[in-house]
Amino acid sequence: MSPPSFNLGIVACGQMGTAILAGILSQDPDANAPWNVKRIFVSVQTAASVSRLQNMFAQHLSRITIYQGDNLAVAEHSHVVILGCKPALMEGILGAEGMGDALNDHILVSVLAGKTTEMTRRAISDIEGRAGRVAPRVHVVRTMPNMAAREHASMTVVSSPEDESDIEAVRVTRWLFDHVGKTHEIPESLFDLIGSLVGCSAAMFTVAVDGLLDQSVAGGLNRPAALKLVTQTLYGLAKLLEAGNHPSVLREEISSPGGSTIQGLMELDRQGVRSAYASALAVTGERAKALGSKEK
Ligand SMILES: NC(=O)C1=CN([C@@H]2O[C@H](COP(=O)(O)OP(=O)(O)OC[C@H]3O[C@@H](n4cnc5c(N)ncnc54)[C@H](OP(=O)(O)O)[C@@H]3O)[C@@H](O)[C@H]2O)C=CC1
Structure with missing residues (x-):
């Protein structure tokens, strides 16, 4: 489990990993x-991504080690x-030779759509189990952040601890993701749907x-100006909702x-927009679940 000052690893540091790292x-x-991140170890697959991370985090390179394709090194060096x-790719990465030993008694935080904590644990223990060895004990915490992590405004859902031994792992995970926005615990049974709510609804x-x-452009306003007005209006709505307005x-x-607003709202109802959003979330949740199975 993690000491107060711990090393953080990010295996497969793509768009999401980079947003969290930033x-x-x-x-x-x-x-x-309560905790402090000492050193950071990350892995990616291609040389192009190594260069991308080196450029992006140039002033932090004394603290970060970037590996190309060496996920085991990340796991070995990180708590x-x-x-x-x-x-x-989860089964291939977690099932690699030596990964179970490297992750033993560590916290593994997954941001993967569709993969349950049970599937994640099984992916780690399968290879070691086949070799007749004791399955490693890894504290798996399932999360679903969103791209607003880049702007410190993610809403990250975190699976509630399954038993007492996972309570600290969930605390550490929430502390990490509080760096990139807000966190909220939910039972794992809700993860496909509510993970999709936070992960996909921005899109x-x-x-x-x-x-x-x-329509603003059709009416004569240029698109950049319209975007600025819509952005501030959305921001204002978020503030009103956050302040508790239903x-x-x-x-x-x-x-x-x-007035005019009620006409617009009635038109949205005629077009079925509310139920379109509800069913869009439902199919997104179903797809997230399918992503966790072998289905591609
Ligand atoms: N994008 C989003 O908004 C959100 C994504 N997620 C979850 O985040 C996960 C990643 O998504 P995203 O960041 O968008 O995807 P990306 O494609 O941006 O990132 C995937 C990363 O994996 C790396 N990679 C591929 N194969 C390997 C390997 N064998 N070993 C090490 N690294 C490897 C790639 O390296 P390289 O770049 O070198 O090819 C890439 O950097 C998904 O599971 C998704 O469900 C969760 C919430 C929101």
């Missing part, structure tokens, strides 16, 4: 924090390992943004009798 590196060490690969909101931009109350407050 968030962690941008925070100054806090003497009162807490974030796994950031595509779901289909769905961009469709609404596009519709608003198109969406349906806000809708009523904005819709004055005989």
Whole structure:
């Protein structure tokens, strides 16, 4: 388990891993924090990605070691390992020779869609089990962050601890992801659907943004100006919701009798937008579940 000052690893440091790394590196060490990230070890597959990370984190290279294809080295040097690969690669990466030993008694944080903690544990222990060895004890924590981690504004859901021995692992994980936004614990049974809510809904909101931009441009405003206005309006909505205003109350407050807003809302209802969003989330959750199986 992790000491107060621990090494962090990120195996397969792509878009998501990089966003998390950027968030962690941008925070100054806090003497009162319960933990402190000492050194960081990351792996990627290609030389191009090594260069990308070297350029991006040039001023932190005394603290970061970047490996090309050497996931085992990351696991061996780190107390807490974030796994950031595509779901289909999980079994290959975790089942590699020596990985079980390297991760023994470590915290493994998965950001993978569809992969349950049980599947993750099994992927680590399969190879070692076949060789007739004792299965390693790895504290697996399932998470689902989102791309706003880049801007310290992720909403990350974290699976609640399954038993007492995982409580500290979940605490450490929340502390790490609090560096890139907010965290919330949910039971694992909700993960495919609610993981999709936080992981995918931003992309769905961009469709609404596009519709608003198109009509603003059709009406005569240039697209950059329209985007600036929509962005601030969305930001304002987020602030109002965060302050505790209920969406349906806000809708009523904005819709004055005989006014224009109610016409727009009724048109959205005629077009089935509300149920389209509900079913979009449902199919996203189903796809997340399928990604966890062998289905590609
Ligand atoms: N994108 C998103 O918004 C979100 C993604 N996620 C989850 O994050 C995970 C990764 O997604 P994302 O970051 O977008 O994907 P990317 O394709 O950006 O990142 C995947 C990374 O894996 C590396 N990689 C591939 N094969 C290996 C290997 N054998 N050993 C080590 N590294 C390897 C790639 O290296 P190289 O670049 O060199 O090819 C790449 O950097 C997914 O499981 C997804 O479910 C979760 C929440 C949101």
